Amino acid sequence: MKKLLFTLSAFFIFQAAKAQNSSETLRPLTNDQNSLDFLQYRDRWNLKISAGLGATYRNEANFLKTSALSISAEPSYRLTNYIAVGLRGEYTFMRPYVSEVGRVKADPIGSLSATADIIKLWNHKYAPFIGIGAGFYRLGYGQFPAGQLPTSEQQPVVRKNLGTRFGVSPRIGIxxxxxxxxxxxxxxxxxxxxNRDYMTLKIGYTL
Structure with a gap:
């Protein structure tokens, strides 16, 4: 399912970029707020600081069950008025949760991903975009009960190194x-x- 979603996202972004570039001749960035090419009165280099609230799921049955908080910093470069590439560093905190084996908790997730966005101009105030990121997620350690009595507070726990894993992050916004x-x-x-997948609703500010 993940591979299919990643393939469809990459195909859609490629087709959107191709259609955007072929539909008209790309013009250089402009500071003229009355121009159709105006995009947030920004230089080519930008830095976005974001914070988001969301949820995570550890298996299919517990989708969107555990809350998550993410903070991120993302420098980016606008190749054109419509295409931006960047690098996102993110740190995500997740609450412990109770499963069939007892209380389970894990370290915050740190990630570093390359990003690409397709930006469609409506006017100089609103610019919807769709994008995708791909990179590595440091998952830290996870902890869960080792005994057969999940409700017991006295039983030993097991700590497991979850390591660093590859991940993708499709996104859509305005x-x-x-x-x-x-x-x-x-x-x-x-x-x-x-499962360590998570979804967030983010608010960002471009410096």
Whole structure:
């Protein structure tokens, strides 16, 4: 399912970029706010700081059950008025949760991903975009009960190193001048210590 979603996302972004570039001749960035090419009055280099609230699921039955908080910094470069590439560093905190084996908790997730966005101009105030990221997620350690009595507070626990895993993060959102609102889903290739995928609703500000 993850591979299919990643393939469809990459295909859609490629087709959108191809259609955007072929539909008209790309013009250089402009500071003229009355121009159709105006994009948030920004230089080619930008830095976006974002924070988001969301949820995570450890298996298919517990989808969107555990809350998550993410903070990120993303420098980016606008190749054209419509295409931006960047690098996103993100740190995500997740609450412990109770499963059939007892209380399960894990370290925060740190990630570093390359990103690409297709930006469609409506006017100089609103610019919707769709994008995708791909990179590595440091999952830290996970902890879960080792005994057969999940409700017992006295039983020993097992700590497991979850390591660093590859992941992709499709997203969709809209730029509102210097601010942005987006929905991001992070799909991580980790199947041993429950599922670490998470989704967030983010608000960002471009410096």
């Amino acid at each position: 730029n509102l001048q210097s601010f942005s609102i987006s929905i991001e889903m992070n799909l991580i290739d980790e199947k041993v210590f429950y």
